[in-house]
Ligand SMILES: Nc1ccn([C@@H]2O[C@H](COP(=O)(O)OP(=O)(O)OP(=O)(O)O)[C@@H](O)[C@H]2O)c(=O)n1
């Protein structure tokens with residue numbers, strides 16, 4: 079069982095309000111992106127890491143990968159205006175791997191156990207994602223008023239990694255580009271082609287560090303994280 083992983087890390091971190099790309103924010107003396115990449119670095123199933131970056135940060139990333147060290151980075155490619163464009167640029171750099179994982183650089187709390195579950199399901203089904211059952215009630219609202227309450231029992235909060243057969247996810251991205259469709263995750267591009275996507279129950283700690291309060295949650299998670 080083996081795979082390559084595309085790590086989109088070319089965002090601006092606007093919602094984090096840190097005045098920099100949040101990938102470089104340090105948690106326990108280690109940048110977020112290093113926490114994330116270390117899991118793949120230590121996974122024997124991982125045959126290569128493709129990091130999608132802002133060109134202006136190439137030297138900064140290169141220095142980090144030398145310092146920590148992260149030896150499995152096989153390519154650093156430029157990002158695009160949207161996450162989807164960045165991922166597509168990364169997918170084009172995948173070589174000699176049937177299975178590709180796509181994982182947000184801003185999600186440092188992924189585990190090898192969940193990665194391996196995803197790879198096996200992607201090999202069987204062609205597409206597999208991590209998600210956790212919604213704990214809150216979800217409502218749709220317009221102009222400040224509730225329009226509807228969405229029935230909760232079938233709702234999932236979707237995470238990354240998302241795992242795919244490379245041919246399927248490349249085709250889905252190319253179709254989305256042709257159609258001018260931009261989704262908020264990669265699985266939605268595969269779904270819109272009518273393909274089935276397997277859901278695997280993830281871990282509520284696999285949060286995406288998006289807003290300042292997520293750093294508080296991250297500190298609490300790290301204080302009880304097995305590898306620290
Ligand atoms: N054009 C983009 C936008 C996002 N990302 C990456 O996709 C992941 C998830 O995106 P998000 O959490 O939204 O990060 P940002 O876009 O940086 O955050 P914001 O929307 O607050 O600016 C992050 O690792 C981010 O670096 C990317 O590679 N290219």
Ligand SMILES: C[C@](O)(CO)[C@H](O)COP(=O)(O)O
Pocket residue numbers: 161182235236237238262263264286
């Ligand atoms: C891909 C994702 O992490 C799944 O929940 C999420 O959609 C990314 O959203 P963002 O706004 O690009 O961070």
